[in-house]
Structures are given as C-alpha cells and as structure tokens.
Amino acid sequence: MQKSYVIVTxxxxxxGEELRKKYDIEYLCMRVIEGVVDKPADLDWQFLPAKTxxxxxxxxxxxxxxxxxxxxxxxxxxxxxxxxKDIISISCSSALSGSxxxxxxxxxxxxxxxxxxxxxxIDALNACSGLGLICITASKxxxxxxxxxxxxxxxxxNKLKMHQVAYADDxxxxxxxxxVAPTSAFFGGIFKIKPIIISDANGQNVAFEKVKGGMxxxxxxxxxxxxxxxxxxxxxxxxxxxxxxxxEAQKLAESVREIMPDKNVEMLINYIGPIVGATVGPGTxxxxxxxxxxxxxx
Numbered sequence: 001m002q003k004s005y006v007i008v009t010x011x012x013x014x015x016g017e018e019l020r021k022k023y024d025i026e027y028l029c030m031r032v033i034e035g036v037v038d039k040p041a042d043l044d045w046q047f048l049p050a051k052t053x054x055x056x057x058x059x060x061x062x063x064x065x066x067x068x069x070x071x072x073x074x075x076x077x078x079x080x081x082x083x084x085k086d087i088i089s090i091s092c093s094s095a096l097s098g099s100x101x102x103x104x105x106x107x108x109x110x111x112x113x114x115x116x117x118x119x120x121x122i123d124a125l126n127a128c129s130g131l132g133l134i135c136i137t138a139s140k141x142x143x144x145x146x147x148x149x150x151x152x153x154x155x156x157x158n159k160l161k162m163h164q165v166a167y168a169d170d171x172x173x174x175x176x177x178x179x180v181a182p183t184s185a186f187f188g189g190i191f192k193i194k195p196i197i198i199s200d201a202n203g204q205n206v207a208f209e210k211v212k213g214g215m216x217x218x219x220x221x222x223x224x225x226x227x228x229x230x231x232x233x234x235x236x237x238x239x240x241x242x243x244x245x246x247x248e249a250q251k252l253a254e255s256v257r258e259i260m261p262d263k264n265v266e267m268l269i270n271y272i273g274p275i276v277g278a279t280v281g282p283g284t285x286x287x288x289x290x291x292x293x294x295x296x297x298x
Contacts, residue, residue, distance in 0.1 A: 005086035005118070005148040007139055008076065010068055010099045011041040012092035013132040014241065014273040023139035028076055030099070031066035032274045041065065041274045050271050054244035054282040057173060063278040067098040073106030077119060081110070086118035086148045090135050090155065092275075093203030094123045120152035122159070125203030128276045129239035129268065130162045130288040137235040137290075160294045161233065164199040165224040166241075166286030167217040168207075171195070173281025196220050197286075198296065206298040221287055222255055228291035231261045236290050239268040243277050243284040252285060 007023075009015070011030040020027065020043075029040040032047065034056075039047040048056075057063070073089070080087050089107075091100035100123040107119045124131045134155060141151040171193070194217035195207035211217050230236070238256065242249035249269050257263065271277075272284060 002145075002147055003086055003118075004084070005088060005142065005151075006080045006083075007135055007142065008080070008087060008089045009131060009135045010092055010097075011043060011273060012097060012099070012127045012275045013043070013090075013135055014129050014270050014276070015043055015132045015135065016270070017044050019132070019136070019268070023136050024142075025135050025139055026076075026080075028068045028072055030068055030097075030275050032278065033064045033066060034061060038066070043273055045271075045274075048274075051244055053274060053277065057277075057281055063274070065275050065278050068102055070102045070105045070109075073103045074109055077106055077110045078114075081114050081117045088120045088122065088138055088148060088152050088155070090122045090124050090131065090138065092127045092131055093125045093199065095125070095203040096127055096205065097275075100124075118148050120148065122152065122155055123203065124162075125159055125201075126162050126164060126199050126288075127205075128164070128272055128286060128288070129241040129270050130164045130199060132270070133237050133239055133288055133290075134159060134162055136237060140235050158290075160201060161230070161290050161292065162199075163224075163228050163289055163291045163294060164197070164205075164286060165221045165228075166197045166280075166284060167194045167211075167221065168197060168280050169194065169214070169243075169245075169283025169285070170281055173279070196224075198224075199294070201294050201297045204298055206296070208296065208298070218252060218255070218285070221252070221285070222259060225256060225287055225289065226259055229260070229289055230291045233290040236262070237266045237268070239270055239288040241270045241272045241286040241288065243272040243280060244282045245285060248285060252287070256287060
C-alpha cells in the first residue's frame with residue numbers, strides 16, 4: 001500500500017484557507033514586522049486585513065519580513081512523520097528567501113533521526129501565486145494516485161515552466177524595499193513607468209522591460225501570456241494576482257480568458273500576500289501559468 005504524503009509550503013504561496021482545504025496543503029508562517037511589532041504572515045490575513053495592510057503602505061508604512069527558521073521546519077517535519085506521512089516541502093525561490101535553505105537543512109537533521117522517512121525539499125524558483133500553483137499541481141498529482149517520488153520528480157523537472165508576468169504600479173514601494181534607486185523611482189513616477197517583472201531561470205524577480213502607463217503594462221502581460229502559455233500542460237491552472245486591485249484583477253482575468261485556447265481551465269484570482277506585497281506594494285498585478293521553460297537569466 002502506498003504511503004500518504006503531505007505537501008507543505010510557506011507564506012509566499014498566497015494560498016488562502018479555501019484553497020488550502022480544497023487541495024489539502026499545509027504551510028508554515030513567515031513573519032511580518034511593522035516597526036517593533038512582529039506578527040505571523042498568515043495567509044488568511046488575521047494579523048491585518050489585506051486592504052488595511054495595503055492602505056498602510058499607501059500612507060507610508062514600511063513592512064519588513066522574516067523567514068521560517070530551521071527549527072520550525074524540523075518541528076513540522078517530525079510532526080508529519082509522527083502522523084505516518086512522507087513529505088514534499090515546496091519553498092519560495094531561494095533567490096528571494098531563506099525558506100528553502102532552512103527546509104533543506106532541517107531535512108538533513110530529520111533524516112538522520114528518521115532514515116526511513118521520505119522528505120523532498122524543493123526550491124520552487126518562484127513565489128506568490130506561482131509557488132501556490134506549483135503546490136496545487138503537486139496536490140492534483142497526489143489525488144491522481146501519484147507517489148511521493150513521482151510527484152516530487154515531476155515538480156522538480158517542470159518547475160521552470162511556471163511563468164510569472166507582472167508589473168509594479170508604483171516604483172516608490174520597490175524603492176522603500178531597497179529594490180530600485182531613489183532616482184529611478186522618482187523619474188518612474190513622473191513618467192508613469194511600469195516595470196514588467198518576470199521570475200527568471202535563477203528564480204530572481206527581474207524587471208526585464210519597462211513600459212509607459214497601466215494600459216500598456218496590461219497589454220504587455222497579455223502578449224507575454226500568449227507567447228509562453230502551454231495549453232498541453234497536463235495540470236494547467238492560471239492565477240491572476242493583485243495587490244488590492246480586485247476590480248482591475250477581474251478585468252485582467254477576463255482578458256486572459258478571452259485569449260486562452262482552452263476556455264475551461266481553472267483560473268484563480270488571488271490577493272498578493274503580505275510577504276511579496278511588502279516589497280512590490282499596492283496596485284501590482286500578475287499572471288501565473290504553466291508554459292514553455294523559462295530560460296531568461298538576468
């Protein structure tokens with residue numbers, strides 16, 4: 001009889017309670033820090049409602065974040081093993097977070113104590129809803145009866161086929177997070193410049209193009225979607241993610257649906273969670289989907 005296994009991720013996955021229950025996915029909390037106040041970056045926004053979080057950013061608040069520790073991963077892994085389960089841990093891109101490194105270190109410790117356990121730690125090389133969709137795909141494979149080995153091997157082999165096409169609405173938030181120079185943010189604001197951001201083959205968020213204005217940014221996202229989308233991918237699923245722009249996200253989702261060759265594919269509309277949101281800021285929009293392999297490197 002095949003042993004059951006748990007799929008566990010982190011706060012960068014942006015999987016709310018409904019999706020976690022539907023796909024039976026566990027997650028460990030990173031931390032959000034406002035001044036001296038440190039709270040769990042829970043994906044159900046219990047620490048702070050999503051709109052309040054982004055309104056605070058609009059008003060000048062800077063949030064910082066903290067990763068999951070190795071000890072937290074060890075505790076979680078040992079709990080799952082005690083429950084008689086193997087483990088696939090899928091973490092935020094190692095280029096953006098220390099989550100994967102902590103999980104890999106924890107695996108080394110736990111395997112020494114439980115050598116019969118199967119623990120796969122995977123660097124998703126993606127974040128936000130891209131990480132979430134990778135986890136959902138693993139869950140669908142599990143539901144199809146795929147073993148822990150089969151699922152982990154498939155995710156590892158295909159993770160660079162998860163695309164992120166996004167744009168930041170206002171460079172001031174990237175400036176506050178230290179991701180762009182103050183002068184770039186200043187002139188970008190004056191000229192309404194929107195950086196088009198992808199997740200590259202190293203798992204880094206890269207502003208590989210710049211366009212002028214929101215309409216041109218949305219148009220470019222749709223073009224990139226058409227160029228790279230793979231309708232033949234066996235577990236295709238799409239997410240439109242937004243940082244407190246639900247109406248714009250709905251319009252973008254409708255535009256994506258219009259150009260999709262397969263109209264019945266599941267599509268999610270998600271808030272960008274507190275970990276990524278703390279960097280990119282309100283107004284950011286993104287589309288995530290399975291496509292051809294990402295080869296671009298900054």
